[in-house]
Amino acid sequence: xxxxxxxxxxxxxxxxxxxxxxxxxxxxxxxxxxxxxxxxxxxxxxxxxxxxxxxxxxxxxxxxxxxxxxxxxxxxxx
Ligand SMILES: [Zn+2]
Numbered sequence: 001x002x003x004x005x006x007x008x009x010x011x012x013x014x015x016x017x018x019x020x021x022x023x024x025x026x027x028x029x030x031x032x033x034x035x036x037x038x039x040x041x042x043x044x045x046x047x048x049x050x051x052x053x054x055x056x057x058x059x060x061x062x063x064x065x066x067x068x069x070x071x072x073x074x075x076x077x078x
Contacts, residue, residue, distance in 0.1 A: 013049055020047055020056040033063035040064075 031040040042059035049055075 013051070016047075016049060020058055031061050033066060036063065036065050038063050038065045 032038065033040055040061040041064050043062050045058055045060045047056040047058065
């Protein structure tokens with residue numbers, strides 16, 4: 001792997017980290033679905049980044065009416 005590729009990859013990881021941190025800290029009490037207006041629920045989701053030992057546990061909002069059968073837990077590997 002060339003140095004430029006490594007730098008680009010670490011930049012991507014950093015931006016992903018910032019995104020996940022923003023998602024996990026931003027915790028509005030009640031969010032409403034933009035489509036149907038139902039109160040959104042939160043799905044505990046775990047993210048792992050390659051090369052990092054620690055993953056992120058964040059809660060992704062989903063609409064129980066528009067998406068009545070969400071997976072209970074998903075793991076994303078970036
Ligand atoms: Zn909805």
